[in-house]
Amino acid sequence: MEYTAKYITPDIKLSCYDDKFFKSDILFEEHMLVWFISGETKIVQADATYFLKQGDIFLIPRNQLATIINYPKNGQPHKTVVMHLSADRLREFYAPLSVRPQLPQAQPIRTYNNHPLLESCLASLIPYFDMKALPDNIASLKITEAISILRAIDPEVDDILANFEEPGKIDLMTYMEKNFMFNMPVEKFGYLTGRSLTTFKRDFKKAFQTTPQRWLTKKRLELAHYHLAEKKMKPIDVCYEVGFENLSHFSFAFKKYYGYSPTELGLKRS
Template identity: 80%
Template sequence: MEFKAKYITDDIKLSWYEDKFFKSDIMFDHHMLVWFISGETKIVQADASYIFKKGDIFLIPRNQLATIINYPKDGSPHKTVVMHLSTTRLREFYANLNVKPKASEQRILHYNNHPLLESCLSSLIPYFDMKELPTEIASLKITEAISILRSIDKSIDNVLANFEEPGKIDLITYMEKNFMFNLPLEKFGYLTGRSLTTFKRDFSKAFNTTPQRWLTKKRLELAHYQFVEKKKKPIEVCYEVGFENLSHFSYAFKKQFGYAPSALVDKER
């Protein structure tokens, strides 16, 4: 799969995918502000799915789990400008502001076709042709984006000024909601407020099996449901339930259920 990325700084990049699609399971370490130039993205989270395309602008809060599937569209590559709003940068921005964020649901926020944001993000395009961008210019662009977000979304401080790290939470509830995301166990541990060792120990006590065996079983059960109840195709289900390639998915599915995914798909025709 053809993937290219060009960084102005560590926090600002232009990325594009030219092949059929690109899929990844991600935990976002920083807030991500994204402007779509072309292509299409499907973002699948535990309780919601989103489709983004040309012209869309959205913010993904940090510490979110998601499956990202990027597609070219209408003969054009998948192409975006991405700005990371890091905790370090945001602490600096809010240092002299008297802001007390309230607890709020951390969900993907849409700012489609907003002229101020689009102007800010599109103004970055010429800089990608430069060999080097002065640090102060990049800093000004990020500060501009944060300031625009605060001017158009009065509740954004509850997201951007919240610097709390994940605390220890109920493992069973969290894993039952997020098992379809194919992340390292260390990441699951972090998001549930545990070290890797503590995560494995607590998981064994809670589920009476290893994390990998449980995750595989749950993902295949979800896949079976998607075939029977949602009438989805194997290529679609495979990536949405946490597998990395179709052949491995089909092998694991047949091993668990005794028949291939195609048997269910053919049955529904």
């Protein structure tokens, strides 16, 4: 994979993948505003799947789990402008405002496709990525501009951007049954369910009578078998959507668990 990134500040980057494919399971620890210059992305979450392409603009709320699959398209690389909206920056923005956000448990990705104000704001960043020196306040002004535009075009966005609550303790079984396909460290699952690592492992053992890793592997392989046998998906697609990092590891674990490989299952099905 050929990856390059240019930064105006740590919060604003121009991201480019030149290779055929990139996949990652991600916990978004900050809100991310993204503008597509070229390429395509598939974002798989527990409740929804998004397909995003050239010209699309979207906001990913923080503390979300997702599988991200990036593709070049039409001979052009996967290229995006990404703006991180950090909690510190947002607290500074909202400090003089009287905003009381609703506190929903989860927020979907919000799309603002081809919106002229947002596109103009993000496109105006492009010349800055090639500058060797940039006035300190430029990036701050651009982030403030982006937040202001979001608030002007999306009346509900304050419920996301002005919400600074950390995840509280939630039902462990419900959360894990919904999110097991994301390949996250156990510490991250603990954080998202409002637990320390020690408490998470203790509560997990009590709820599932096994270790997190054994349970996660079993659940992912069972979901993979369903996708292969019932939905007729290809092994390479199943591998990435159920939480494995590469096809060889997935094939090995699948055959060890079921006694036959994903490919052999496909041949039986045929």
